[in-house]
Amino acid sequence: MSKYNTDLDYVILDIDISREELKEIKAEADKIISENKESKENLALAYLKKAQCIRKIGSCKTIGFIFYEETGIVFYEEAGEYIKNEDVKNFLEKALELSQDMPEALMRLGTVYKDDKTDEGHIDTALNLLTKAIQLKPDYAAAFNNRSNIYSSDSKDDIKKAIADLSEAIRIRPSDPNYYYNRAHNYSYLATQMNKKAIEDFSNAINCSSEAFKKNTNIFLERGQKYMELKEYSKAVDDFSESLKLETDRVDTLLMRAKAYYLSYKKDKAKADIEEFLSRKHKLAYDAGREEIFKQISVKLEDI
16 A cells, blocks of 8 residues: 555645555555445545545646646546546545545545635635534644635735634644745735745745755745845845756746845846846847846846
């Protein structure tokens, strides 16, 4: 039997489980379902495993053999087989028919509804399912995390609810970088003065994360942006540089670093970054591109 933990949310990309292990778990689950000789509880678990593995495989958008549609209708296609949102719902509903109070299936089904924009009442249904999962299993970190994603970033009350849920998830599973990363975003939504807390969470995510998560260029980019807002420009430069090291083709980051250099009175380095950006992105319209880029980073052309 491959490693498997029902507590984990297999949609999260950096959980330490390989595609081969996921396919093995799914094959074992398919066998149990087709033979139909196990207890109701074991059959329910097989349906849950199948649904979780499909979601995880479908979320690995960086892998070439997987097709993922952003609307959440189709999760992946392999060898002509299309796995759809409705398929995953059916597997989870079958699990809950067999075992009504299965918090893991409730959590996963709630998350599927959260992502399903085709269902008019999807948010209310998702919230109810995730809340029930937490009531049944109060130490369910992934359920707190996924429920936090439901709350709107347009409402301060909702953001506070999201932060409370993520704080609970961190208390339960303090070594998971995703919960710190998600809470950092919510602190950022709440108010500019919460940027220090956001930076602390971005740093915690980096420090406690797996090697896969440390290679996530976004976390350094976003922390760098927070440092910019706090006028800690040298730290912003370090983060933008790390982001560029991880993803050299993301040339827009050169503009962010250029502005950080400029504001820290390192005009030569700012100019070098801008020239590098222009040479890679605006080869056919150098002068027009130059004017536009200076406008984007709020730097006057004559000052550099």
